[in-house]
Amino acid sequence: MRKHLGRLRARGRGLLLGRLGTYAGLLAGAVVTSFPFYWMITSGLKSNLEAVRFPPTLLPHAWEWSNYAAAWSAAPFARYFLNSAVFSLGVALCVTVTSALAAYAFAYLAFPGRDLLFTLFVATLLVPPEITLIPDFVLIRALGWYDTFAGLVLPLGASALSVFLLRQIFLGIPRELHEAARIDGCPPWLFFWRFVLPLGAPGLAVVGLLAFLRAWNDLLWPLIATSSDRMRTVQVGLLTFSQDVSTEYNLLMAAATMVVLPTVAAFLIAQRQLIEGIAATGVRG
Amino acid sequence: MATGQATLRQAGAARARRRFPRPLGAYAYLLPASLLLAAFQVYPLFYGAYVSLHRWGLVPGEFVGLANYRAVLADPDFWHSLLVTLFYVLGTVPVEMILGFALAWLLFQPIRGRALFRLLYFLPYVTSMVALGLVWSWIFNANFGLLNALLRLLHLAPLNWLLEPRGILTLLRGGTHLEPWTGGPSLALLCVAAVTVWYYAGLHAVVYLAGLSAVPREVLEAARIDGAAGWRLLRRVILPLLSPTTYFLAVVATVGAFQSFALVYTLTAPSGGGAAGGPLETTKVVTLYIFNAFYSEFRVGYAQAAAFLLFVLLLGLTLLQMRFAARRVTYLGGLQGGNEP
Numbered sequence: 299m300r301k302h303l304g305r306l307r308a309r310g311r312g313l314l315l316g317r318l319g320t321y322a323g324l325l326a327g328a329v330v331t332s333f334p335f336y337w338m339i340t341s342g343l344k345s346n347l348e349a350v351r352f353p354p355t356l357l358p359h360a361w362e363w364s365n366y367a368a369a370w371s372a373a374p375f376a377r378y379f380l381n382s383a384v385f386s387l388g389v390a391l392c393v394t395v396t397s398a399l400a401a402y403a404f405a406y407l408a409f410p411g412r413d414l415l416f417t418l419f420v421a422t423l424l425v426p427p428e429i430t431l432i433p434d435f436v437l438i439r440a441l442g443w444y445d446t447f448a449g450l451v452l453p454l455g456a457s458a459l460s461v462f463l464l465r466q467i468f469l470g471i472p473r474e475l476h477e478a479a480r481i482d483g484c485p486p487w488l489f490f491w492r493f494v495l496p497l498g499a500p501g502l503a504v505v506g507l508l509a510f511l512r513a514w515n516d517l518l519w520p521l522i523a524t525s526s527d528r529m530r531t532v533q534v535g536l537l538t539f540s541q542d543v544s545t546e547y548n549l550l551m552a553a554a555t556m557v558v559l560p561t562v563a564a565f566l567i568a569q570r571q572l573i574e575g576i577a578a579t580g581v582r583g
Numbered sequence: 584m585a586t587g588q589a590t591l592r593q594a595g596a597a598r599a600r601r602r603f604p605r606p607l608g609a610y611a612y613l614l615p616a617s618l619l620l621a622a623f624q625v626y627p628l629f630y631g632a633y634v635s636l637h638r639w640g641l642v643p644g645e646f647v648g649l650a651n652y653r654a655v656l657a658d659p660d661f662w663h664s665l666l667v668t669l670f671y672v673l674g675t676v677p678v679e680m681i682l683g684f685a686l687a688w689l690l691f692q693p694i695r696g697r698a699l700f701r702l703l704y705f706l707p708y709v710t711s712m713v714a715l716g717l718v719w720s721w722i723f724n725a726n727f728g729l730l731n732a733l734l735r736l737l738h739l740a741p742l743n744w745l746l747e748p749r750g751i752l753t754l755l756r757g758g759t760h761l762e763p764w765t766g767g768p769s770l771a772l773l774c775v776a777a778v779t780v781w782y783y784a785g786l787h788a789v790v791y792l793a794g795l796s797a798v799p800r801e802v803l804e805a806a807r808i809d810g811a812a813g814w815r816l817l818r819r820v821i822l823p824l825l826s827p828t829t830y831f832l833a834v835v836a837t838v839g840a841f842q843s844f845a846l847v848y849t850l851t852a853p854s855g856g857g858a859a860g861g862p863l864e865t866t867k868v869v870t871l872y873i874f875n876a877f878y879s880e881f882r883v884g885y886a887q888a889a890a891f892l893l894f895v896l897l898l899g900l901t902l903l904q905m906r907f908a909a910r911r912v913t914y915l916g917g918l919q920g921g922n923e924p
Contacts, residue, residue: 323689328703331785335706337729338718350727353736396616403612415613422624426897428842428870428890432634432877433627456619486608515711517845522878533713537849540717544854547721554714565709569702572709576786577793 335558342366342552349548365552372549373542374527375556378535382514385450385531389513392455394506398498400456401464402490406476419458427518435522445524450531453523454513460505463575467501468494504575507568511561532557631887639884651888661889663864664872665896670768671847671868672840674776675783679836680829682780683787688817690788691795701792704785712782716849719778720745745771745850748863761863769865775850782846783839787832794828795821826912834904841897844870869893 341349342365344358369375403409404416434453435444443449471494479489495502520531530538536557540550565572635651638644655661686704690697707715722729723744731741749758750766751773758766768776798821806820822829851866852859858875860867867875873893877886 317692320689320692320694323685324694324700327686327689327784328700330781331703331706334715334718334722334781335710337722338714341721352727352732354729354732392619396619399612400616403609407609407612409607409609412609415617419616419620422620425624425628426838426842426894428873429631429894430624430627432883432887432890433630434623436630436634436883437622437627452619453623456616456623458620458624461616511709515709515713515845517713517848518874533711533845536711536713536717537852541852541854541856547724547727550717551721554711554717558710558714561709561711562706565706566702569705570698573701573705573789574793576708577789 338551338554338558341548342555344548346546346548349551362548365548366556369539369549369553369556373535373539373553374530375532375535375539375553377528378530378532379556381529382532384447385520386510386513388447388451389454390506390510392451393457393460393509394502396456397460397464397505398495398502400461401468402494404461404465405468406489406494407486419461422458431518431522438523445526445529447529449523450520450529454509454516454519457505457509460509464498464501464505467498471497500571501575503568504571507564507572508575510564514561631891634884635887635891637884639887640881644884647884651885652892654885655889655892660864660867661869661872664867664869667768667772667864667866668841668868670772671776671779671843672837674768674773675779675840676833676836678776678780679783679787680832682784683832684791684825684829686784686788687791687795690792701789704788706785707782708786712845713849715782716778716846719774719781720850723774742770745774746862747771748861748865769862771851771862772866775847775866778850779840779843779846783836787836790832791825791828794825798824823913826908830904830908830912834901837900837904838897841893841900842870843868844874847871848874 340356340358343361343363344355345360345362348355348359400419404412404419430453438444438449438453441449443452475493476489479493484492515533516531517533517537520534524530524534536553539553543549636646636648638647638650690700694700725731725741725743725746728744730744734741747754747770749761749769751768751770753760753762753766754770802820802824803816806816811820847866847868848859848871851861851871853861858879860871860875869889870893873886873889876882876889
């Protein structure tokens with residue numbers, strides 16, 4: 299009996315140790331993941347002297363909120379943010395609209411060559427970005443779109459992955475609804491407008507947000523498709539800013555915090571849907 | 584009775600298959616997406632081939648056949664960039680996957696605060712690589728960075744981190760000279776790889792967690808009843824069940840690592856301006872090589888040829904992974920819904 303009890307207690311201790319180990323591992327992961335964010339925010343609030351002082355301080359002695367104003371005016375960040383907002387919202391809108399329309403056709407309309415076209419759409423996913431980069435650049439120059447919003451937005455304006463994702467979501471809408479609409483003589487566009495769009499709204503939001511995040515965080519395409527300071531996005535602007543103020547780390551970190559803020563806010567608002575959407579597709583930016 | 588049911592079922596199936604019969608209207612719905620994809624994804628594939636076969640600098644030049652391809656293959660810098668990329672891929676993909684799985688396994692346990700942990704792990708993935716690259720450059724900064732401050736506090740010699748061209752094997756041996764091959768990847772490249780792992784491990788954890796959550800409870804219970812626990816449960820039951828997820832992540836991560844640009848560019852662009860990929864080109868991965876040929880040297884046809892060569896290499900690699908996986912990946916009818924490539 300006592301032996302049995304002892305074994306039980308040992309097992310309980312093992313479980314407790316296992317539980318503690320689990321939390322220790324999770325916490326270690328959380329600290330390593332979030333520390334650079336912490337360091338970015340706090341470094342951005344230190345004076346330049348304190349930022350480079352040894353030993354480093356974990357929290358700013360004096361909170362220099364003026365760093366944000368200083369960074370904001372040290373480069374045309376207002377213009378960069380405006381450009382990035384137009385670029386990212388434009389891409390998000392364009393991707394959502396074109397993908398919703400195409401996904402609806404693939405999910406609900408009958409027409410010759412549907413399966414072939416769908417295969418072709420999916421096949422465009424196999425074309426890697428490094429192949430299309432230079433031709434797209436030559437193309438937007440030929441169209442006179444170099445250094446314009448049209449040239450920035452339109453090459454990213456359609457996404458086969460989004461079409462695929464939305465088609466899956468639209469197919470999840472109860473079949474009976476479609477049947478009833480058809481029997482009542484509801485035309486396809488009305489069914490799309492009145493039923494598919496509202497019922498697919500969460501999916502549309504995820505697709506739009508993913509497109510927004512991708513465009514906001516993109517460096518390569520804005521770097522190549524624009525040349526003037528007037529058209530720079532925040533990513534290109536932040537990079538050039540970092541080369542201009544290379545020793546003022548506090549201002550640099552304040553600027554980085556500002557650039558990160560919109561996407562982190564969007565993520566926090568819609569994190570559950572976004573994480574599940576990304577986990578389902580495994581997209582990698 | 585039976586025939587009646589069969590007809591009913593047939594009618595139902597036919598009805599389910601029937602869609603709106605409006606062929607012309609359907610093409611109108613497809614037009615915007617098709618137009619954009621055709622113009623910016625499909626046409627560039629052919630136009631890119633055309634560009635790569637011409638001498639193409641600031642302005643288009645004459646047809647040169649495969650000369651650009653031959654020139655790329657004859658350039659030692661191209662092969663060096665492939666070696667750097669290989670080090671980078673080997674230093675990131677397996678580590679990301681193992682760390683991602685470990686975090687997912689911890690998250691899969693009955694714990695509190697799962698949503699919060701998941702959110703934190705995922706945070707880097709939605710954040711700008713430029714901003715995070717700059718933060719890490721600041722942490723790695725040789726003069727005022729946090730890591731060297733910690734080394735100083737521990738009375739250890741500071742390191743040059745992102746500015747260190749010497750190989751890690753050289754450093755471990757205490758060598759002071761630059762050894763091009765035998766020194767291994769440079770410490771700078773190792774730093775870039777570490778930041779990459781930091782950036783992507785959370786994504787892998789979330790995808791693995793989705794895979795783990797899709798394993799039916801009954802399968803786990805049955806395995807437990809049969810006496811599988813701990814390591815054996817993981818090795819014999821969980822990992823085989825997750826092999827489609829592992830395969831999918833391995834392919835996506837490998838292709839992604841071969842194509843990574845923004846992080847490497849930000850971490851290695853010198854502060855005064857100039858070409859990224861330093862120190863001494865030890866972090867110049869193949870995408871930086873292509874970007875440089877195109878953007879700084881205006882060798883457009885040449886850069887496009889290099890891009891096609893990279894594409895062929897990646898295609899071959901993916902086919903290899905597929906053949907390797909065909910023997911090892913086990914699909915349990917629809918278990919991994921959504922995660923098959």
